[in-house]
Amino acid sequence: MKPKLKVLLASPRGFCAGVDRAIQIVEKAIAKYGAPVYVRHEIVHNRHVVERLREIGAVFVEELEECPDDRPVVFSAHGVPKAVPAEAHRRQMIYLDATCPLVSKVHVEAERHHAAGREIVLIGHSGHPEVVGTLGQLPPGAVTLIQTVAEAETFTPRDPANLAFVTQTTLSLDDTAEMVEALRRRFPAISAPHKEDICYATTNRQEAVKALAERCDLLLVVGARNARLVDEAVHIDWAWFDGVETLGLTAGASAPELLVQGVLTALSERYLIEIEEIATRQETVTFKLPRAIATAAE
DSSP states (O other): OOOEEEEEEEESOSOOHHHHHHHHHHHHHHHHHOSOEEEESOSSSOHHHHHHHHHTTEEEESSGGGSOTTSOEEEOTTOOOTHHHHHHHHTTOOEEEOOOHHHHHHHHHHHHHHHTTOEEEEESOTTOHHHHHHHTTSOTTSEEEEOSHHHHHHOOOSOTTSEEEEEOTTSOHHHHHHHHHHHHHHOTTOBOOSSOOSOHHHHHHHHHHHHHHTTOSEEEEESSSSTTEESSGGGOOGGGGTTOSEEEEEEOTTSOHHHHHHHHHHHHHHSEEEEEEEESOOOOOOOOOOHHHHTOOO
């Protein structure tokens, strides 16, 4: 007889509105223009999503120079430096911007601060495509990237009274809190975002994980495989389950629900599972598609 396993399923989990929109843009571009449609950078950070889109006609490249002039190109959900659409326009390419609207909001904020003459601090991770895109909205030197509390403590602005900060959207509130606190303590006049830049979906999924973590012996995150994250069911190490009676299960914002279902299927082959959905928040956010493909064939 199979042993019993209680599975606490996080809600919300998986795709956020920005990821869902980005994937739809690629799918609809292929439906409208035919294959191939080029995509600059992985549309979202999930191998399964990328491979499925590749199968229906998406070609993923790192730079615009790898794209031919006569085929459409989609810019990824992470956003791109201003030079990229400018170059696409110069080459008279058809291009579609799948930048998440929440990332675009940060771009607009940064431009507003720059126009007001403020020096800008960006809290984020160097080399992350979203950070590269945000830095690329403004001239070199206009934005200083801060990655650690130590950097926040030693940063020297040109004018402490004329300063603003923005953040990478996919960080956690916990990650940024100490850096923001250090900047505000050192520079009381620093301008903060109108509304927290951290993505609602990132925060909601982290809240859901915290709610699960208190109640389970093991927590699996379906997303990308590092630490105790698993790409999919085949990457589960069943040795982790020794002594586990209650499992928490969630998925990152780029992970499709079918991967979560695959994990549940794998669990049910070994255990008599009882599933309880733990809902910490209801998500109703949706983002409009670009007008050029909003009516494209399904």
